[in-house]
Amino acid sequence: MEFLRPARWEEALAAKAEHPGAVPIAGGTDVMVEINFDQRRPEQLLDLNRVTELHEWETGEEEVALGACVPYTRIIEDLRRELPGLALAAHTVGSPQIRNRGSVGGNLGAASPAGDSHPPLLTAGAEVEAESVRGSRRIPVEDFFTGVKRNALADDELIKRVHIKKASGPQQFSKIGTRNAMVIAVCGFSVALHPESRSVRAAVGSAAPTPFRALAAEDFLGAALEEEGLWDSGGALPPSVTKEFAGLCSAACNPIDDVRGSAAYRRHAVGVMARRTLGWVWDDYRGGAGSGAGRAAGDEGGSRCA
Template sequence: MDFLRPAGWPEALAAKARHPAAVPLAGGTDVMVEINFDHRRPEHLLDLGRVAELHTWETDGDHVRLGAAVPYAHVIDRLAAPLPGLALAARTVGSPQIRNRGSVGGNLGAASPAGDSHPALLAAGADVEAASVRGTRLIPVEEFYTGVKRNALAPDELIRAVRIRRATGPQQFAKVGTRNAMVIAVCSFALALHPHDRTVRTGVGSAAPTPVRARTAEDFLTAALAQDGLWETARPLPPSVVREFGQLAAGACRPIDDVRGTAAYRRHAVAVLARRTLGWAWDAYRAGEGREALCA
């Protein structure tokens, strides 16, 4: 196994072009586990630890451009205001040591259906910035996941950053696991209210071959909020709306039975998580969070 250690971004892209099968290594929280258990034995490891720009972030208008190697701990400590859903998801990742090493870029590269950042990215609205010696392109996050642990990157591409919409309203994330901490999600759910354009977005994890949006549930809730004038009045949500939203969210799932849970349990749990996150988010909206965005 050859160890490649570029000193900067152009050198990293050149190395990836020469060795398309090289496995990128940043935090190593997924890759090193696979290597240690002999589940993967790549010919080349591409260490991105010295590529400084991958560890930075910046605000770009209505978006935050998050470098691929920014650790979860920084998202929690420094970006919770513009990216509240992602910060909530980051808090559930592994241990403090893992949160200090693991990153959203690494989570995207692994493309596991159970990755904690995926539902929050789907709900917030994000684009993956993929780069190669041929140039740079933006991939909508909902198009990034192509199968179980597969993504839309070309063999010579690396994830440079993630462009995530700044929150204009409440966002929530919740997951079910077999214990309270350091656990892989049995299923997870994220919800984001976008008052500025009166829409709702969701993300579902570990309940289908890829992370998915519950689009039918989104459309239903968006219509219900508009029809009853709830964005303007912030009245309590009718229980029937909350129940239907949960059922429609569960309908977006295509789960399997595995050692962590049955398909039936995952559908049930997603419905519960959808109702709970909607309740929490709407309570925050009624308290004033994001309502000023209606006038923006």
């Protein structure tokens, strides 16, 4: 196995162009597990740790440009106000050691249906900036996942940044696993309120071949909030609305049976998570009078497991 170690981004792109089969590695939290268990044996590993710009981020007026190698710990500590849903999801990733090494770019590259960062990226409205020696492009995260552990990157492309819209309202995330910590999600769920556009985004992980947005549930809830005048009043959600939203999220799933859970359990769990997570995010909206991003990770309330 050849170990490629570029010092600059341009060198990394050139190496990827010359060796399209080279597997990028930074934290190694997914790749090294597969290598250690002999599930993968690439001819080249492309170490990106010396490429400085991949470990940086920029906060603009409307979005955060997150370097592909920024670790989860930095998101939790430094970006929880701008990206509260992603920070909550980052809290649930592995152990502190894994959060210090793992990154959103690596999570996207692995493209696992169970990736913890994927639902909040979908609800926040993210775009993946991919680049090669041929040029760069931005891929909406909805179009990035093409199958189980497959993504839309060309063979010579690398993820440079993830562009994520800053929260304009409350965001929440929940996760179910076979234990309370250091576990791959049986299911993940994220919901975000966008008061300015009076819209809702809801996304599910580990309940279909790819992470996905529950579009019918989003449309229903957005219309219900408008019809009931709840965007303005901040009143309590009618139980019938919560129940229908949860049912639509559950119905959107296309899960499988595996060692972590059955398809039937996943459908049921997503409905429970949707109901609970909607309650949390609506409480945040009512508490902030609809204007803020609600409680962020690390504030009172912290991350939650359904």
